[in-house]
Amino acid sequence: MEDAEVTPVNMLTYTDFIERVKLIQSDDHYLKKVSPIYDDYLRGLHQSLNRLCQAIGTEKSIKFLSEKLQFSTVKFDEAQYIQSACELSVMSHFSRDADFNFEYEKKVCPPKNVDFSITQNSVRYNVEIKCASYVGKVDANINQIVISFQNRVPNPNSKDSICKELKDRLSKNDSPEVVEQKNMDNNLKDFLVSMQNKVGCAPKNDVNVLVACCDDEIDMQTWRGYLWGAGGFFTKKPTVLQHDKFNNVDYILLTNLFNRHKHFHTDTAIKNHWELSSSFCLLYPNHFSSRNKCVENGLDDVKQLSTIFPNLSVAFEEYFQDKCDLPTDENFEMKKLVMGVAWFVDKQAQQYFAKRA
Numbered sequence: 086m087e088d089a090e091v092t093p094v095n096m097l098t099y100t101d102f103i104e105r106v107k108l109i110q111s112d113d114h115y116l117k118k119v120s121p122i123y124d125d126y127l128r129g130l131h132q133s134l135n136r137l138c139q140a141i142g143t144e145k146s147i148k149f150l151s152e153k154l155q156f157s158t159v160k161f162d163e164a165q166y167i168q169s170a171c172e173l174s175v176m177s178h179f180s181r182d183a184d185f186n187f188e189y190e191k192k193v194c195p196p197k198n199v200d201f202s203i204t205q206n207s208v209r210y211n212v213e214i215k216c217a218s219y220v221g222k223v224d225a226n227i228n229q230i231v232i233s234f235q236n237r238v239p240n241p242n243s244k245d246s247i248c249k250e251l252k253d254r255l256s257k258n259d260s261p262e263v264v265e266q267k268n269m270d271n272n273l274k275d276f277l278v279s280m281q282n283k284v285g286c287a288p289k290n291d292v293n294v295l296v297a298c299c300d301d302e303i304d305m306q307t308w309r310g311y312l313w314g315a316g317g318f319f320t321k322k323p324t325v326l327q328h329d330k331f332n333n334v335d336y337i338l339l340t341n342l343f344n345r346h347k348h349f350h351t352d353t354a355i356k357n358h359w360e361l362s363s364s365f366c367l368l369y370p371n372h373f374s375s376r377n378k379c380v381e382n383g384l385d386d387v388k389q390l391s392t393i394f395p396n397l398s399v400a401f402e403e404y405f406q407d408k409c410d411l412p413t414d415e416n417f418e419m420k421k422l423v424m425g426v427a428w429f430v431d432k433q434a435q436q437y438f439a440k441r442a
Contacts, residue, residue: 103127110159125356129357129358133359136177137149149169154173164216164219171298171343175200175296178360179203187202187203191211200214208291210292210393211291211294213280213284213295215279215295215298216297216343217269217272217298218272271325276297278330278331280333281331285333292335296337300343300347302424305339305426309339331374332371334371336390341437348441355436365430368396369398401429405420405425
């Protein structure tokens with residue numbers, strides 16, 4: 086049955102939704118852009134919004150549409166739109182599931198609230214969704230190659246070697262400039278501290294999950310490096326923020342939802358932009374959180390979380406650690422430092438990342 090024919094309580098008809106789209110004022114708004122996948126993107130948004138409607142009601146959902154997705158604002162804020170689109174993508178994944186008790190903007194430690202909480206089998210999962218601002222991010226031109234290192238202080242010789250190898254490999258007839266992207270782990274630091282403040286008084290059996298929305302394949306690997314690279318947040322000796330400053334953050338879910346929503350109109354490679362289950366996700370436990378230190382079987386705990394939060398962590402980590410599974414004429418150091426995620430997704434049948442024009 087078509088969306089336009091479904092009109093139960095707490096749902097927005099597709100006709101009403103389209104009328105609201107037509108009233109968007111800013112020409113810069115993403116939903117005013119011409120795209121071959123425009124209709125599919127709109128239908129995905131409508132479906133996600135209605136899933137949220139069923140959980141929190143039409144009034145709050147329309148407010149989310151008007152304010153956060155900026156249907157009623159004069160000036161378009163791209164960063165806010167992407168952040169809100171990512172929030173809706175994650176929330177709608179859980180708000181549709183009758184197995185969960187979904188609570189929007191749950192005040193775990195009043196007056197502060199997380200984006201939402203879900204409860205299943207008497208266990209509550211508090212979820213906070215964040216997108217990096219990417220302020221200062223280098224946007225390469227056709228004469229540049231941008232490389233981002235996952236460690237705060239990588240070996241200088243390794244850095245120079247990788248830059249030279251990339252330049253030699255990718256420049257056959259010309260000589261593009263290799264530009265190093267500034268490390269952005271302070272974004273993750275801010276996310277961890279923010280969530281710590283929101284769930285600091287949560288019951289001990291709650292599970293607190295930070296969802297960090299990333300950009301392309303190399304950016305995704307960089308964020309993994311912020312956790313597990315030299316001095317990473319989840320290593321024994323973090324360099325940026327000590328464990329006690331985020332010991333109530335139990336898990337981090339890295340997802341490429343940012344990539345899937347950013348400039349969606351310039352890409353036709355991916356489908357189901359609004360579906361968390363269609364995005365590329367990696368789930369990692371914080372072994373130093375107060376809760377996780379008391380977990381008897383950490384592997385079973387990760388397996389349980391993986392039944393709730395879709396991810397490819399096991400398959401990816403097996404590939405990532407394999408020194409023999411490499412593309413022809415490639416080396417393990419390149420895989421470890423830069424190309425691991427990119428090479429892994431190239432082996433998958435599904436297209437996870439945008440290929441923008």
